[in-house]
Amino acid sequence: MDANRTLPLVAVGGAAGAVCRWGVGVALAGATFPVGTLTVNVAGSFLLGVLLYERRLRNALSSRTRLVAGTGFLSSFTTYSTFATETVALTPALAGLNLAGNYALGLLAVLAGRRVAGWLS
Template identity: 60%
Template sequence: MSDGHAPTRAKSLALVAVGGFAGAALRYAVALALPGAFPWGTLAANGLGSLALGVLLYERHFADAVSAETRLVVGTGFLSSFTTYSTFAAETTALAGTGGPTLAAANVAANYAVGIAGVLCGRRVARWVS
């Protein structure tokens, strides 16, 4: 449950760093597990991360049972490193050069659609669990 006490700056930084390390490592593993000409790994990470972030954010709205420390390590640390806008942008630019503008546009549409759907599904999960 939320105890109303915010972590110190040093503790907050450490929590974000630990979560960030784990999120970045897992995102890299997902990218390696889903190779190909289309960036399936980034799409999967962005979709799963959006779902998890939706659960985390809406859990606070519905139940508020997750601590501030957990929100930092999972939300700001892990999920911010697991999902990746910069890789998405770089891969989309590369697709425009190798696969043409249609494939690049498909990547943009897929990432936004999967991300928004993930957050909406996360909201439903959080509502259902609470």
């Protein structure tokens, strides 16, 4: 698939992911802990786990769907840079909790996504 065809797919997915991330941030704003960023990172890890393992197990989704959902939506829905800057701004105890939460829950979410992909295949 050439770049002229993939760019619009990634752009549409990316715009949708960014708007959804913004919405989660607005809905969960005001906490002293960055719950919104943790939520999108864990949810995005789960969905990417489903998407990637679905391809390995079933391969029912088209490459265009994967571009929109994975490269587009999920790459703008999740956010490493915001996670990093929010972590630096926290107290040391909360920063440690945020680091552990994002990495541990993100990994568990990918594993859960793999399991769901297995059930779907």
